[in-house]
Amino acid sequence: MTEDDVIARLSSGMTIGIGGWGSRRKPMSLVRAIARSNLTDLTIVCYGGPEVGILSALGKVRRAIYGFVSLDSIPLEPHFRQARQLGTIEVTELDEGAFYLGLLAGAHRVPFYPTRAGLGSDMMLMNPGLATVTSPYVDADGSYEELVAIPAFQLDASLVHMNRADPAGNGQFLGPDLYFDDLFAKAASATYLSCEKVVETGELLDEGSLHTIKIPRIFVDGVVESPRGAHFTECPPDYGRDEAFQRTYAATAKDPDAWQAFVDRWLEAPSHTEYLARLDSEVGKSA
Amino acid sequence: MNHPTEFPASRDEVCVVAIAEAFRGDGEILCNPIGTTPIIGGRLARATFEPAMVMTDAVAVLAANILPVGDDDAERLVEAWMPYRDVFDVVWSGRRHIVMGASQIDAHGNQNFAAIGDWHRPKAQLLGLRGAPGNLTNHATTYWIPHHSTRSFVPTVDLVSGPGYDRVAPLSAFIRANHEIRRVVSNLAVMDFDNPGKPDAPRRMRLRSVHPGVTVDEVIEATGFALDLPDDVPESRLPTSEELHLIREVLDPRGLRKAEFGG
Numbered sequence: 001m002t003e004d005d006v007i008a009r010l011s012s013g014m015t016i017g018i019g020g021w022g023s024r025r026k027p028m029s030l031v032r033a034i035a036r037s038n039l040t041d042l043t044i045v046c047y048g049g050p051e052v053g054i055l056s057a058l059g060k061v062r063r064a065i066y067g068f069v070s071l072d073s074i075p076l077e078p079h080f081r082q083a084r085q086l087g088t089i090e091v092t093e094l095d096e097g098a099f100y101l102g103l104l105a106g107a108h109r110v111p112f113y114p115t116r117a118g119l120g121s122d123m124m125l126m127n128p129g130l131a132t133v134t135s136p137y138v139d140a141d142g143s144y145e146e147l148v149a150i151p152a153f154q155l156d157a158s159l160v161h162m163n164r165a166d167p168a169g170n171g172q173f174l175g176p177d178l179y180f181d182d183l184f185a186k187a188a189s190a191t192y193l194s195c196e197k198v199v200e201t202g203e204l205l206d207e208g209s210l211h212t213i214k215i216p217r218i219f220v221d222g223v224v225e226s227p228r229g230a231h232f233t234e235c236p237p238d239y240g241r242d243e244a245f246q247r248t249y250a251a252t253a254k255d256p257d258a259w260q261a262f263v264d265r266w267l268e269a270p271s272h273t274e275y276l277a278r279l280d281s282e283v284g285k286s287a
Numbered sequence: 288m289n290h291p292t293e294f295p296a297s298r299d300e301v302c303v304v305a306i307a308e309a310f311r312g313d314g315e316i317l318c319n320p321i322g323t324t325p326i327i328g329g330r331l332a333r334a335t336f337e338p339a340m341v342m343t344d345a346v347a348v349l350a351a352n353i354l355p356v357g358d359d360d361a362e363r364l365v366e367a368w369m370p371y372r373d374v375f376d377v378v379w380s381g382r383r384h385i386v387m388g389a390s391q392i393d394a395h396g397n398q399n400f401a402a403i404g405d406w407h408r409p410k411a412q413l414l415g416l417r418g419a420p421g422n423l424t425n426h427a428t429t430y431w432i433p434h435h436s437t438r439s440f441v442p443t444v445d446l447v448s449g450p451g452y453d454r455v456a457p458l459s460a461f462i463r464a465n466h467e468i469r470r471v472v473s474n475l476a477v478m479d480f481d482n483p484g485k486p487d488a489p490r491r492m493r494l495r496s497v498h499p500g501v502t503v504d505e506v507i508e509a510t511g512f513a514l515d516l517p518d519d520v521p522e523s524r525l526p527t528s529e530e531l532h533l534i535r536e537v538l539d540p541r542g543l544r545k546a547e548f549g550g
Contacts, residue, residue, distance in 0.1 A: 021371060068415050075414065087408035093401075095420040097375040115379075117421030119458050120450030120466075126406055126416075145459045176347035177370040 001222045003033035003272055006192045009222070010157055012039050013062075017103075017153065017188055018046040019160030019181035020233065023071045023241055025173075026051055027161035027194050029229040029272040034060060036268050045153055047099065047179065049233060050249060053079030054267065056089050057259065065092040065153070067099030071246060078253035093126055094118075098150045103180055105152035106187030114147035124148070158188035161230045162215065163238055164204065165195040169220030172204055172213045175236040185219040194226040196238050226272055231279065296526045298474060299324065299544045300534055301498045302433075304526045305477045306386060307332035309429040309470040315339040316426075317349075317374075317383040324547055325386035325431045326356050327538045334533055343369055353533075357543050378418065381465055384427040387419065389471075391444040394491045394512040396451030396468040396480060398423075398430060399444035406446050419449035424458075427467040433547045435473035437511035452480060453489040470495070474548065476506045477523055482515050491515050496523040 007030075010016065020026035031051040034042075041062045044055060048069030055061045057079040069080045083089045094102065101113040114133055118124055135145045160181040162171040171193050173181070185191040193215065199206075204213055232249065234241035252259040269275040296304075306328025310318055313332075318340040320329035326345070333340045334353050344350040344363050352364035369377075377383050390413055391399040398419065404410030422428055428449060432439050447454060455466045471478040476497045480490040493515035497506055503520050526534065534544075 066415075068417050070414070076412070081412040084402075084409055084412040093415055095416055096418040097378055097421040100372065100375055115421070116424040116459075116462055117418075119420075119424055119462060120447070120454040121416065121420035121423070122401075122406070122447040123416055123420045126446075139459075139461070141460050143460070145461060176368075179371060 001192070001224050003029050003194075003224055003226070006030055006159070006222060006224060007033045007037045007039065009190065009192070010034070010039055013041045014156040015043040015045060015154060017155040017158035017184040018044055018051050019158065019179060019184045020049060020230070021047045021177070021179040022068070023049040023073070023233045023246060024177075025161055025175065025179065025181075025230050025235050026233040027159040027229065028231055028233060029226040029275070030159045030161075030192065030194055030224070031055065032267055032269070032272070032275065036270070045155060047096070048077065048080065050077065050246070053077045053083070053253070056080060056083035057253075058263070058267070059088070061089050063090040063092065065094070065102075067094055067096040071250065073241065073243060074246065074250050078250050082253050093123070094150070095121075095123055098123070098148065100180060100183075101150040102153045103183040103187050105150065106155060107183045108152075110152060112149035112151050114149055116147060118148040119146070153187055155184070155188035156190070158184040158191045160184055160191065160193050160215070161226070161235065162193055162195040163235065164197055164199050164207065165193055165220075165223050166201040166204060166217075167198055167223060168201065169193060169215075169217035169223050170201065170204065170213060171195065171215035171220060172208055174208045174212060174238070178214050182214050182219075185215050190221040191219055192222045192224065193220050194224040194229045196227055196229065196235065198223060198225045228276060228279070229272065296531060298498060298500070299548045300526050300531060301523055302472060302474060303328045303331060303534055303544065304530060305470070305472045305496075305498075305523050306429065306431060307335070307530075308524070309386070309472065310337050310340065310384060313337055313340060313384050313427075315341070315382075317377050318342050319383055320386035320431075322386070322388060322431060323356055323539075323543050324433065327534060327544055329386065330354070330356070330538050331530060331533055334538070335530065341366070343374075347371075353537060355537065355541075356539050357541065375421075378421055378425050381426045383422075383425075384429065384469065385422050386429045386431050387422070387449070389430045389432055389439065389449075391439060391441045392430060392432065392471065393441055393444050393451065394514075395453040395489055396449075396471070396492060397444050397447045397454060398449035398451070399446045401446045401448045403445055416448045423449040423455070423466055424462045425465050427469045429470045429472065430468070432471065432473045435475040435506070435509045437509060440510040440512065442512050451489075452491075456489045474498075475501045475509060478514065493517065494520055496521050498523045499525065
């Protein structure tokens with residue numbers, strides 16, 4: 001598949017899970033394909049990075065459901081901050097661990113998982129729809145504990161980026177952390193997996209151990225080969241974060257002209273191939 | 288090795304030691320400080336009086352060796368894999384002590400680093416809740432506040448990310464047993480909640496020590512609520528010569544800690 005083939009299977013109003021963590025191994029070629037599409041009114045669900053800022057700034061997002069939004073080396077995502085401060089997006093902000101339980105409940109098809117995270121804090125105030133449940137089991141002091149019921153995320157689709165995959169959709173991560181990408185795949189009605197390189201099934205063990213092939217094809221509905229597809233976020237061991245590019249992106253939040261130029265050059269690039277060509281020509285210029 | 292009388296400790300080094308002291312007695316848990324000064328403090332504690340603690344390399348492994356702060360290329364002695372999913376397991380196991388920041392904190396230890404103003408449409412969107420709600424209901428927390436002022440030590444926080452003692456008082460026995468705000472360390476002083484006080488009143492922040500060169504009145508002046516004041520407020524302890532050597536030569540040879548102190 002291509003990025004645009006994936007977009008053709010999505011529709012406005014959908015709830016879309018996006019893998020990765022902060023500015024790490026994000027499926028950016030797919031995010032850019034959403035950016036240049038007609039899709040709108042989306043609910044995005046993620047451990048958020050630049051995809052939240054980009055899609056919010058472009059008016060694609062109705063609601064963001066997240067454990068946090070950060071660019072890591074730039075702790076506060078400036079376009080996300082702007083969207084929050086202008087009130088242009090609705091948000092469901094959860095404790096980072098509570099967010100994990102929402103994914104896990106979605107993957108396991110149970111209505112919720114219980115947790116103590118949120119009791120006593122304003123997470124409950126910020127999410128008036130969040131309910132508590134009482135444990136059916138008596139505890140040591142003879143009482144029945146009240147817990148927060150984190151509802152299962154219902155994802156129409158998930159987008160994740162892996163280091164390698166085979167043509168059937170078996171996905172492999174080669175970096176230090178899978179994050180929660182396998183759960184995004186399992187919690188979604190359909191999952192589209194981009195990867196740095198498509199390899200034959202028999203080659204999956206050439207670069208990583210058995211333990212790195214974490215997303216089996218039964219949870220994957222389409223594979224996109226997208227070299228440098230996570231740019232400008234990091235995708236180790238294939239490449240690190242493009243910090244200079246990220247700084248340029250972050251600076252556009254304060255300057256409408258710079259943002260328009262960024263949209264025109266990078267987000268409106270008609271294909272990932274063209275994006276890479278523009279990237280290489282920039283490198284050529286600065287070299 | 289540097290000698291403290293020849294090279295007196297500076298304020299940032301006193302703060303590092305105050306953070307290290309927060310971990311004293313923790314034993315074999317995940318020491319998880321966030322931020323440059325807290326990381327140096329946590330690593331100092333492990334390098335000296337709390338050798339059993341485990342620590343992440345700030346990516347995805349527990350590193351058994353002493354790493355200099357902010358050095359991505361330093362060689363790690365890996366003792367375990369610790370991806371983010373496993374960090375949550377450790378949080379919920381209770382075997383963790385975190386050091387977090389706080390944009391605002393009140394007398395009962397309610398912490399806000401989520402947003403300033405009305406959260407529906409904040410005046411300033413900050414970090415968000417992050418992991419604070421889960422941390423405070425499961426294990427010990429210490430706060431590091433490098434700019435002690437009436438803007439950070441406030442009568443009421445705009446939003447509660449990490450609940451304080453009054454918020455936790457009506458919650459379950461489990462949460463009350465596991466919730467602990469061990470210390471609040473600022474650039475001026477060390478505070479704690481080691482004051483059970485009256486039976487029905489939730490704990491309030493107490494002044495534990497003032498850093499050398501700081502007066503009690505200065506701390507009172509910079510705090511937007513009434514601190515509990517013991518009859519005698521000692522000075523925060525100075526680093527030993529071994530600690531100064533570790534801070535300056537091993538843990539932070541590039542002096543990254545100075546940035547938080549306007550250095």
